[in-house]
Amino acid sequence: MARILITSALPYINGIKHLGNLVGSQLPADLYARYNRARGHEVLFLCATDEHGTPAELAAAKTGEPVTDYCARMHAVQKELSDGFRLSFDMFGRSSSPQNHRLTQHFATRLGQAGLIAEVTERQMYSPTDGRFLPDRYIEGTCPNCGYTRARGDQCENCTKQLDPTDLIDPRSAVSGATDLELRETKHLFLRQSAMRGQLSDWIEGKTDWPVLTTSIAKKWLNDGDGLQDRGITRDLDWGVPAQFDGAPWAGMDGKVFYVWFDAPIEYIACAGEWAAATGRTDAAWERWWRTDKGAADVRYVQFMGKDNVPFHTLSFPATILGSGEPWKLVDYIKSFNYLNYDGGQFSTSQGRGVFMDQALSILPADYWRWWLLSHAPETSDSEFTWDNFQVSVNKDLADVLGNFVSRVTKFCRSRFGEVVPAGGAYGDREQALIADLSARVAEYQAHMDAIEVRKAAGALRAIWVAGNEYLQAAAPWTAVKTDPDAAAMMVRLSLNLIRLYAVLSAPFIPDAAATLRAAMNTDDGWPDDVAAALAALPPGHAFTTPEVLFAKITDEQRADWATRFAGVRT
RNA sequence: GGGCCUGUAGCUCAAUGGUUAGAGCAGAGCGCUCAUAACGCUUUGGUUGGGGGUUCAAGUCCCUCCGGGCCUACCA
Numbered sequence: 001m002a003r004i005l006i007t008s009a010l011p012y013i014n015g016i017k018h019l020g021n022l023v024g025s026q027l028p029a030d031l032y033a034r035y036n037r038a039r040g041h042e043v044l045f046l047c048a049t050d051e052h053g054t055p056a057e058l059a060a061a062k063t064g065e066p067v068t069d070y071c072a073r074m075h076a077v078q079k080e081l082s083d084g085f086r087l088s089f090d091m092f093g094r095s096s097s098p099q100n101h102r103l104t105q106h107f108a109t110r111l112g113q114a115g116l117i118a119e120v121t122e123r124q125m126y127s128p129t130d131g132r133f134l135p136d137r138y139i140e141g142t143c144p145n146c147g148y149t150r151a152r153g154d155q156c157e158n159c160t161k162q163l164d165p166t167d168l169i170d171p172r173s174a175v176s177g178a179t180d181l182e183l184r185e186t187k188h189l190f191l192r193q194s195a196m197r198g199q200l201s202d203w204i205e206g207k208t209d210w211p212v213l214t215t216s217i218a219k220k221w222l223n224d225g226d227g228l229q230d231r232g233i234t235r236d237l238d239w240g241v242p243a244q245f246d247g248a249p250w251a252g253m254d255g256k257v258f259y260v261w262f263d264a265p266i267e268y269i270a271c272a273g274e275w276a277a278a279t280g281r282t283d284a285a286w287e288r289w290w291r292t293d294k295g296a297a298d299v300r301y302v303q304f305m306g307k308d309n310v311p312f313h314t315l316s317f318p319a320t321i322l323g324s325g326e327p328w329k330l331v332d333y334i335k336s337f338n339y340l341n342y343d344g345g346q347f348s349t350s351q352g353r354g355v356f357m358d359q360a361l362s363i364l365p366a367d368y369w370r371w372w373l374l375s376h377a378p379e380t381s382d383s384e385f386t387w388d389n390f391q392v393s394v395n396k397d398l399a400d401v402l403g404n405f406v407s408r409v410t411k412f413c414r415s416r417f418g419e420v421v422p423a424g425g426a427y428g429d430r431e432q433a434l435i436a437d438l439s440a441r442v443a444e445y446q447a448h449m450d451a452i453e454v455r456k457a458a459g460a461l462r463a464i465w466v467a468g469n470e471y472l473q474a475a476a477p478w479t480a481v482k483t484d485p486d487a488a489a490m491m492v493r494l495s496l497n498l499i500r501l502y503a504v505l506s507a508p509f510i511p512d513a514a515a516t517l518r519a520a521m522n523t524d525d526g527w528p529d530d531v532a533a534a535l536a537a538l539p540p541g542h543a544f545t546t547p548e549v550l551f552a553k554i555t556d557e558q559r560a561d562w563a564t565r566f567a568g569v570r571t
Numbered sequence: 572g573g574g575c576c577u578g579u580a581g582c583u584c585a586a587u588g589g590u591u592a593g594a595g596c597a598g599a600g601c602g603c604u605c606a607u608a609a610c611g612c613u614u615u616g617g618u619u620g621g622g623g624g625u626u627c628a629a630g631u632c633c634c635u636c637c638g639g640g641c642c643u644a645c646c647a
Binding site for chain 2: 010012014050052053054055056124133134135136137138153154155162165212213216217219220221224225228229231232235259260261264307308309310311312338339341346375376380381382383384386388389392393395396397399400401403404405406407408409410411412413415416455456459462463466469470472473474476477478479481492549550551552553
């Protein structure tokens with residue numbers, strides 16, 4: 001039995017995530033977690049809300065709530081939605097947890113003691129009206145290059161020119177519109193990533209089995225220009241982990257907090273501490289997942305994320321861990337995803353374009369979304385969601401191929417033999433061939449799942465479903481029953497066992513439907529390590545119930561309605 | 572500007588430099604009647620974005636042009 005630590009990129013606290021966010025990290029991570037649990041491995045699957053930073057403060061200000069209240073409320077909302085999508089986190093924590101405060105300050109201390117933190121004084125834009133320093137992109141003004149009047153302080157969206165806030169003509173706060181901006185000196189801590197460039201580069205160069213998407217982004221940052229740059233890890237904000245604390249190896253950082261991208265990855269570790277605390281476990285229980293000197297040496301750690309998160313997971317977070325000089329577990333494999341587009345354009349949180357997690361669950365059960373999203377996961381390039389494709393794929397795969405198979409088998413059995421697994425008859429060549437075929441296909445499915453090839457795994461699973469329909473069509477028990485009832489009984493018995501097999505194999509993709517099938521077949525969820533044996537799990541005389549329609553089809557009217565409803569801006 | 576990814580059938584996507592470029596869906600034809608008008612079988616469909624080059628051999632490698640996307644370190 002292997003031990004597998006799985007983390008999904010942390011969803012930011014600022015609002016409800018869309019389906020593109022979901023398929024880029026949490027959903028495939030859940031697929032992998034469920035699969036490995038089903039295979040009998042020991043899994044710890046962690047995720048949390050990423051709660052610090054300027055956007056959280058501004059979102060709270062907008063609703064009039066204290067930021068702590070806002071984050072608590074939004075955490076609950078995101079937790080409910082992740083439950084709705086059946087994301088099987090062992091812990092859905094919070095980066096604002098006491099565990100993360102302690103651990104973030106601990107890492108900062110270690111890095112400081114190791115000489116890997118520098119104090120840098122710089123000048124940044126301050127808005128007296130807003131009472132805060134403003135990140136570059138929160139300053140708007142007229143572009144000196146093209147005259148666009150809503151250029152941001154980091155880049156003009158119109159002409160794409162890189163800008164500095166001081167370049168802008170008539171700069172103003174994007175938060176309040178205030179124009180009384182001024183440059184103020186402020187001191188910040190920088191993580192000396194440049195000092196660790198060689199160590200990080202050697203580590204990345206050794207990861208030859210990682211997706212190109214992952215390593216190419218890392219190498220770009222390592223080698224671009226003057227090489228890996230130091231990164232500021234503090235901000236002038238109120239909401240976050242205080243950068244000044246007892247035992248800190250620096251002074252003068254009062255009123256500042258750590259930058260979210262410093263504390264958020266540390267929450268992966270702290271979240272394990274939250275898990276232990278929430279489930280009455282000791283520190284040793286979580287440390288055996290994270291400390292190689294305390295039992296984690298045999299852990300395989302896999303991270304899931306969208307491509308925009310890669311630099312922080314390949315460089316900054318490893319720099320934090322390596323720089324600490326302590327035996328923390330480093331990531332073994334990074335699975336990164338491209339983006340899911342929505343009907344010819346991008347999903348957009350800010351513009352409310354596309355389908356968001358709450359909306360998705362309000363119109364269809366989670367399994368529909370899980371199946372479509374995972375079977376179309378943007379692994380090699382960006383992929384595209386269209387309502388037409390969604391309707392056709394889901395109806396065909398889930399309703400016709402899988403759902404209808406269950407219907408035809410259970411209803412035929414009920415009408416001819418009653419709701420019990422019929423006795424009599426023995427396998428012939430056709431059945432032996434089916435078992436051989438399925439054994440190969442299950443092996444293929446497992447290989448793709450082990451390699452985290454999500455779309456290929458979905459294709460292999462679908463082929464297993466199709467094999468049942470092919471068998472049934474060729475065996476034709478509805479004909480055999482007229483002349484050879486024992487043979488028909490054997491065919492039906494095998495087919496009923498196929499339903500159980502499908503329930504077990506499909507559970508990582510469509511857990512609710514799988515649970516419905518297992519309950520209907522009145523059986524367990526043991527993995528089919530031996531397909532022939534698995535197809536005898538339901539013995540003659542075993543009672544079952546005929547399930548209701550497993551997946552109702554999406555009608556043309558529904559599709560048209562949804563396409564219209566979600567075309568424009570979220571209201 | 573720089574870097575990376577990408578362009579393959581009507582659609583969504585596959586193809587360690589090595590047979591005649593594949594699969595699902597959609598389309599067409601046939602079969603079946605247990606089933607959610609579902610299922611099965613057969614089948615149409617390609618100058619692999621354009622052009623040039625390397626090679627015995629190129630969807631794959633190189634150059635160039637065209638299109639799409641991402642990143643570019645202060646959003647997270």
